Amino acid sequence: MKAIKLSERQERIVELVKEHEPITSENLAGHLGVTRAALRPDLAILTMMEVLEAKPKVGYIYSHKPSYSFLYDYINNIEVKSIMSSPIMVEENTTVYDAILHLFLNDVGTIFVHNEHILVGAVSRKDFLKFAMGGTDMHKVPVGIIMTRMPNIVYVKKEDPAYLAAKKIIEHEVDSLPVVEKTSENGKEELKIIGKVSKTNITRLFVKMGENK
Amino acid sequence: MKAIKLSERQERIVELVKEHEPITSENLAGHLGVTRAALRPDLAILTMMEVLEAKPKVGYIYSHKPSYSFLYDYINNIEVKSIMSSPIMVEENTTVYDAILHLFLNDVGTIFVHNEHILVGAVSRKDFLKFAMGGTDMHKVPVGIIMTRMPNIVYVKKEDPAYLAAKKIIEHEVDSLPVVEKTSENGKEELKIIGKVSKTNITRLFVKMGENK
Numbered sequence: 001m002k003a004i005k006l007s008e009r010q011e012r013i014v015e016l017v018k019e020h021e022p023i024t025s026e027n028l029a030g031h032l033g034v035t036r037a038a039l040r041p042d043l044a045i046l047t048m049m050e051v052l053e054a055k056p057k058v059g060y061i062y063s064h065k066p067s068y069s070f071l072y073d074y075i076n077n078i079e080v081k082s083i084m085s086s087p088i089m090v091e092e093n094t095t096v097y098d099a100i101l102h103l104f105l106n107d108v109g110t111i112f113v114h115n116e117h118i119l120v121g122a123v124s125r126k127d128f129l130k131f132a133m134g135g136t137d138m139h140k141v142p143v144g145i146i147m148t149r150m151p152n153i154v155y156v157k158k159e160d161p162a163y164l165a166a167k168k169i170i171e172h173e174v175d176s177l178p179v180v181e182k183t184s185e186n187g188k189e190e191l192k193i194i195g196k197v198s199k200t201n202i203t204r205l206f207v208k209m210g211e212n213k
Numbered sequence: 214m215k216a217i218k219l220s221e222r223q224e225r226i227v228e229l230v231k232e233h234e235p236i237t238s239e240n241l242a243g244h245l246g247v248t249r250a251a252l253r254p255d256l257a258i259l260t261m262m263e264v265l266e267a268k269p270k271v272g273y274i275y276s277h278k279p280s281y282s283f284l285y286d287y288i289n290n291i292e293v294k295s296i297m298s299s300p301i302m303v304e305e306n307t308t309v310y311d312a313i314l315h316l317f318l319n320d321v322g323t324i325f326v327h328n329e330h331i332l333v334g335a336v337s338r339k340d341f342l343k344f345a346m347g348g349t350d351m352h353k354v355p356v357g358i359i360m361t362r363m364p365n366i367v368y369v370k371k372e373d374p375a376y377l378a379a380k381k382i383i384e385h386e387v388d389s390l391p392v393v394e395k396t397s398e399n400g401k402e403e404l405k406i407i408g409k410v411s412k413t414n415i416t417r418l419f420v421k422m423g424e425n426k
Contacts, residue, residue, distance in 0.1 A: 037250060041257030048258060075423035100346060104339075107386070125338045126317075132345035133313060163423035166416050173320070199388075199412035202419050203379050210288035210376035 006051075010042050014062065017052055022059035080165050081158035083205050084179045084195035089114045092121065092144035099143040100128050109200075110176035112193055113147050119155070119178055119191045121147030126175075155180045156197060162205060165197040175199055219264075223255050227275065230265055235272035293378050294371035296418050297392045297408035302327045305334070305357035312356040313341050322413075323389035325406055326360050332368070332391055332404045334360030339388075368393045369410060375418060378410040388412055 006014070009032070016031050017023055025043060029036045043060070046052040053063045088106045090099050092113050099111050103125065113121035123143055131146050132138070154172045156165045158179050165177055179195035219227070222245070229244050230236055238256060242249045256273070259265040266276045301319045303312050305326050312324050316338065326334035336356055344359050345351070367385045369378045371392050378390055392408035 037253075041254045044254035045258055045261060072423060075419070097346075100342065104343070125342055129313065129338060129342050129345065130317070132342065133310075133351070138346070161423075163420065166420045166423070170413070170417050170420055199416045200383070202416045203412045204383050206288070206415050206419055207376065207379045207383050210285060210374075210379070 006046075007042070010046060013039070013042055013046060014051055017060050018062045021061040022055060024059040028060070075163050076161045078162040078205065079158065080156050080160045080162055080179055080197055081195070083162050083201045084158065084197050085201060087112045087178060087193050087196040089117075089193060090143060091115065092147075093142045095139055096128065096131060096141045096143055096146060097138035099123060100138065103128065108176075109198060110174075110196070111143070112178050112196065113143060114193055117192050118183075119150055119153065119180055119193045120144075121149045122153050122176075122178065123147045124175055150191070153178065155191065157181070158194065162197070162202065166202045169197075169199060169202070219259075220255070223259060226252070226255055226259060227264055230273050231275045234274040235268060237272040241273070288376050289374045291375040291418065292371065293369050293373045293375055293392055293410055294408070296375050296414045297371065297410050298414060300325045300391060300406050300409040302330075302406060303356060304328065305360075306355045308352055309341065309344060309354045309356055309359060310351035312336060313351065316341065321389075322411060323387075323409070324356070325391050325409065326356055327406055330405050331396075332363060332366065332393055332406045333357075334362045335366050335389075335391065336360045337388055363404070366391065368404065370394070371407065375410070375415065379415045382410075382412060382415070 012032065013028060016028055020027065025036050025039055028043075029039050032039070043052070043054070047054050047060075050063050052060045054060055088102055088108045089112045090102055092115065094102075103109075103111055110122055110124045112119065113123065121144065123146060127146055127148070131141070154168050154174065155178045156168065158181070168177055169175070176196050176198035178191075178193045179197060180191035181194050183190055183192050225245065226241060229241055233240065238249050238252055241256075242252050245252070256265070256267070260267050260273075263276050265273045267273055301315055301321045302325045303315055305328065316322075316324055323335055323337045325332060326336065334357065336359060340359055340361070344354070367381050367387065368391045369381065371394070381390055382388070389409050389411035391404075391406050392410060393404035394407050396403055396405045
């Protein structure tokens with residue numbers, strides 16, 4: 001899989017380097033029947049893409065690490081704040097039934113539970129379904145009983161890379177993470193919810209990255 | 214946001230082009246106090262990255278489309294088959310209760326309904342939760358009653374780009390798509406389920422793309 005399509009000549013250079021490494025630019029030019037100067041742009045591109053490595057006084061060698069670094073840079077420069085969306089929040093004493101209504105009305109997969117915007121818990125579609133399977137009356141149980149409670153909630157900050165959010169989502173097997181800001185009121189450090197990042201946000205970002213514009 | 218970090222000189226060239234476009238390579242070389250030949254690799258990289266556009270007999274202009282093309286190529290070369298996972302399937306007469314058990318046991322978000330591997334329907338966590346809200350006995354209703362039925366199911370083929378799968382997921386607001394293969398038995402064309410692609414698969418792919426290896 002290649003990121004930038006190499007030109008035919010660039011492909012040929014890579015083949016020659018693989019075969020003869022280390023090989024000088026003079027030798028490469030000789031093989032290709034062109035001048036050294038004519039090769040310079042291609043060699044610059046190939047070393048910049050880390051397909052080739054230039055060893056001073058030795059020549060070019062094939063770089064055995066694939067050239068993912070540009071992709072790595074690209075992805076790690078996207079911050080959570082540029083892809084996050086609004087969190088849907090309820091208070092701890094909201095009934096499970098009302099919380100599920102919020103879930104449907106806003107078409108989200110996770111409801112965050114807050115106390116004056118401070119994160120106290122999270123409930124997912126899966127948690128709600130598990131509760132519904134039990135047959136207990138949804139109108140009588142507050143969401144605080146079935147939620148995952150802090151400090152057992154994985155979160156990100158808005159300056160974190162979107163990559164980190166995606167990694168936490170996969171590692172912790174959750175659908176959505178709250179985006180928080182640290183505040184210290186009354187001398188106690190707490191987390192204020194300011195957004196959320198879900199698999200939907202990551203998928204939307206992926207679509208945006210793949211758009212041909 | 215840049216994909217490849219430009220060198221200081223490349224950044225300077227871009228600034229000069231923005232200011233003076235269209236500008237010839239001679240003029241650029243003059244501004245920078247270097248020879249035209251010395252600029253050639255930088256100009257080759259900048260036009261290849263589509264940061265600049267070279268107009269024959271006019272000079273370089275700044276390309277107003279950002280240089281996403283390499284990213285576009287990269288993403289559109291990833292096929293569904295390289296990221297799909299196994300579909301969890303039940304038959305149409307399975308009870309809603311049993312289907313939800315399958316959902317939990319396999320920790321998936323969508324159950325596909327099949328008839329001898331031919332796709333007939335799909336039920337999501339959201340569909341199940343909506344049903345559970347209604348209070349009807351889950352043991353008595355077959356999943357065929359609540360599923361989304363063909364031909365109302367969006368699907369992909371294993372040779373499709375992962376990008377197309379992500380796009381369909383976002384556009385149709387679903388969590389998961391069946392991956393199908395066309396078969397024509399008894400002269401009738403049908404779709405055999407061979408996999409699935411979900412937001413989880415896309416998120417996992419995004420994490421893999423962002424890994425520094």
